[in-house]
Amino acid sequence: MSEYLMTHNQLRVGILGLGAAANHLHLPACAAASEKIKLVGGCDISPEGRQKFKQAEVFSSLDVMLERTTPDLLIIATPPSDHLASCLLAIEAKCHIFCEKPFVPSLADADKIISAAHTNGVHVSVNNQFRYMDTHRAAFQAIDNPGFGELRYVLATQTFRPSAQTEKGWRGDLTQRTCFEFGIHVFDLLRYFFKEEPISIFASMPKKHPGEPDLLNTIHxxxxxxxxxxxxxxxLSRGPEHYLDVRLDGEYADITTSIGGRACFEIGMHTAERRPYARFRFAFGGVATLKNGRTERILAKNPLDPIREATKYLFSEIVNALINGEKPPSSAEDNRHTLSLVIASYDSAKKNRPVLLSSYTRQTG
Structure with missing residues (x-):
């Protein structure tokens, strides 16, 4: 525990990468936790990023920022190809880490970070924030409880239209694109909802041309x-976008969750009973609904920007844990499990057969 933390009961926080993720997610999270953290520095190789950053002293070198500001916690909001080197520098400086997802491109990189963190006595967390959305936490709380029972099946779907804006920067350079950058969220939710690790994966990622990204993923x-x-x-879809829709089938009921605003008015006829119905639905950032036949009950609604709010929630939990000397949530070890499912999916698609996940387990000792 640093002298500053012991004296002020606050974490000194630095942020690496001052682009979209920092401005949309991490700086709002820091502002929301301002009573418990002090932002001491920002670092970016881009002069434009440094010029826009006004919250603390700004640097072009991570080494220099770590030496001059001695943060207790470093937020890493750079492309995943940079995460290994940045994490190892911060760990060597005895600095805890909150790293953007995807964590790293390979399991070998994840293992290097985990081993270095253990050796140096620091914690590494990753911003897989979807499980901390209000809708997903409400769904989780219903599982194994009366009215829903045991979770038996999950269907998770996304229809999304890539654009020049969504593919700008490092994302557009990826050939392992969709499963690596977005599928990692879905795999994390599956592990969260089922409360266990999966046994096997069978993935299909058909491509019209060998060098194009994986625009279509079907994974069992x-x-x-x-x-x-x-x-x-x-x-590939050119229809309406659905950022993420999830259906959870339980013993006694279903739960559906969505991310993204919904507003619709329905009017129709229950054919069997010849009974008309009408209903209006509205949610700013998504909704979780418990369904049994034709009866429905809303479990939770997301705020307008659920990804930003979930990042705030997770960051607050990490800060509280570090101040109290506890292990923070969303650890690198846990995220390695999720990353292994992404890697296994690409392997399965390449081999065109199911793969057992036991061979992707981290070897210790």
């Missing part, structure tokens, strides 16, 4: 006891 995930999940990530 097997868990114990006959529990299964299907992931469909479709970036």
């Amino acid at each position: 995930v097997e868990f114990s006891g006959g529990k299964t999940a299907t992931i469909i990530l479709d970036r």
Whole structure:
């Protein structure tokens, strides 16, 4: 524990990467936690990024920022190809880390970071924030409880239209694109909802041309006891966008969750009973609904920007844990499990067969 933390009961925080993720997610999270953190520096190789950053002293070199500001916690909001080197520098400086997702491109990189963190006594967390959205936490709380029962099957779907804006920067350079950058969120939710690690994966990622990114993912995930999940990530669709829709099938009911605003008025007829119905639905940032036949009950609604609000929530939990000397959530070790499912999916698609996940487990000792 640093002298500043012991004296002020605040974490000194630095941020590496002053682009879109920092401005949209991490600086608002720091502002929301301002009573418990002090932002001491920002670092970016881009002069434009440095010029716009006014919250603290600004640097072009991570080494220099770590030496001059001695942060307790470093937020890493750079492309994933930079994460290994940046994490190792921060760990060597005895600095805890909150790293953007995707964590790193390979399991070997993840293992290097985890080993270095253990050796130096620091914690590394990753911003897989989807499980901290209000809708997903409400769905999780219903699982294994009366009215829903055991979770048996999950269907997760996305229809998304890539554009010049969405593919700008490092994302547009990826050939392993959709599953690596977005699928990692879905795999994290599956592990969260099923409360266990999956057994096997069978993925298909058809491409018209060999060098193009994986615009279509269909992935079948097997868990114990006959529990299964299907992931469909479709970036070929030219229809309406649905950022992420999830259906959870339980013993006694279903739960549906969505990310993104919804407003619709429905009017129709229940054919069997010849009974008319009408209903209006509205949610700013998505909704979780418990369904049993034709009866529905809203469990939770997301705020207008659920990704930003979930990042605030997770960052607050990490800050509280570090101040209290506890292990923070969303650890690198846990995120390595999620990353292994992404890597296994690409391997399965390449081999055109299911793969067992036991071979992707981290070897220790």
